[in-house]
Amino acid sequence: MKRFADFGIDTLxxxxxxxxxxxxxxELINCEIEVLDYETNxxxxxxxxxxxxxxxHEGKEQKFFTNAAPIKEALDRVDKKDFPFMATIKPQRYSGAKKTFYFT
Known part of the structure; x- marks a missing residue:
């Protein structure tokens, strides 16, 4: 029987x-992080x-998912040649208990 790997299909x-x-x-609120890269959609x-x-973060490469418009808009505005960069993630409350996040 063949293995999937034998087909040479790169699923990624x-x-x-x-x-x-x-x-x-x-876990990253008020923490300084180094932003290395991102992917959209x-x-x-x-x-x-x-x-x-x-x-x-703290010497370890990690990833987080976000739908926070301020972070998404900020990332889209940073030229790829300016990566990596340092940022701090801050929370912003709105509409009662809801919150979003942004970079400083």
Whole structure:
């Protein structure tokens, strides 16, 4: 019987999924991180159009998923040649208990 690997099909072709552990953005609040890279238009169980952000935190490469518009807009505005960069993740409450996140 053949193995899937024998077919030469790359299921991750053109995908940057970042083979590093996942960390919750909540764990990064008020922490300085090094933003290494990101990928757009990721669909998760929480919905479409999420971003996956590859970071370095406390010397370890990790990734987090976000749908926070301020972070997505900020990442889109940073030229790829300016990566990596340092940032701090801050929370912003709105509409009662809801919150979003942004970089400083």
């Amino acid at each position: 072709e053109n995908k940057r999924v970042f083979a590093v552990p996942v960390i919750s953005i909540e 990721i669909t998760t169980i929480h919905g479409p159009n999420r971003y996956i952000v590859k970071i370095k």
